[in-house]
Amino acid sequence: MSKRASGKGTGNKFRISLALPVAAVMNCADNTGAKNLYIISVKGIKGRLNKLPAACVGDMVLATVKKGKPELRKKVMPAIVVRQRKHWRRKDGTFIYFEDNAGVICNPKGEMKGSGVTGPVAKEAADIWPRVASNAGTVV
Numbered sequence: 001m002s003k004r005a006s007g008k009g010t011g012n013k014f015r016i017s018l019a020l021p022v023a024a025v026m027n028c029a030d031n032t033g034a035k036n037l038y039i040i041s042v043k044g045i046k047g048r049l050n051k052l053p054a055a056c057v058g059d060m061v062l063a064t065v066k067k068g069k070p071e072l073r074k075k076v077m078p079a080i081v082v083r084q085r086k087h088w089r090r091k092d093g094t095f096i097y098f099e100d101n102a103g104v105i106c107n108p109k110g111e112m113k114g115s116g117v118t119g120p121v122a123k124e125a126a127d128i129w130p131r132v133a134s135n136a137g138t139v140v
Contacts, residue, residue: 013128018054019086019101025066026101029082029121030114030135034068037061037079037103055081056088058125060110063103072105079103080110080129082121082136096140098122104132 020026020039028034043060045053055061063079065072082104087097098120105113111131120140126133133139 013058013124014091016056016058016124017086017088018056019084019088020056020061020081021052021054023052024055024101026081026103028065028068028079028105029102029118030104030112031116031118032069032072032105032114034065034072034105036065036067037063037105038066039063040076043078056086057081057084057122058128060106061103063105065105077105077113078108079105080125080132082117082125082132083119084122096122098140104135106131 022039024039025036028037040062042053042055047053059081061079062076064076080103083098083102085097085101087095089095110129112135117136120138121136123139126139
């Protein structure tokens with residue numbers, strides 16, 4: 001069991017390369033009206049002096065909307081990372097990466113605010129967050 005696995009979702013998470021530090025901007029992959037998300041903090045990271053907390057696929061982060069509908073902007077909301085550009089190794093030995101960093105807006109329990117996900121979703125995120133998996137078009 002990984003030390004970094006969040007307690008909110010279901011299932012255990014294998015160690016994945018950290019790709020999105022605090023202050024990273026990622027695309028919003030749902031239909032809420034947000035265009036991109038700015039990462040403020042990562043849930044479940046305690047921290048260490050001079051090291052930025054970073055997130056990977058399947059992590060829940062606290063984020064704000066930088067571009068999008070005015071009613072979504074300037075508010076702190078939870079989001080789940082569903083894609084990352086940094087490659088990571090799966091248990092079967094394959095390496096996988098996506099062409100963008102993306103996340104979906106959700107509530108603290110992991111239920112999505114939107115009703116659909118654009119683009120593929122990583123299997124690691126779909127295993128931990130079943131509500132994201134049910135709204136995903138393709139799971140890779």
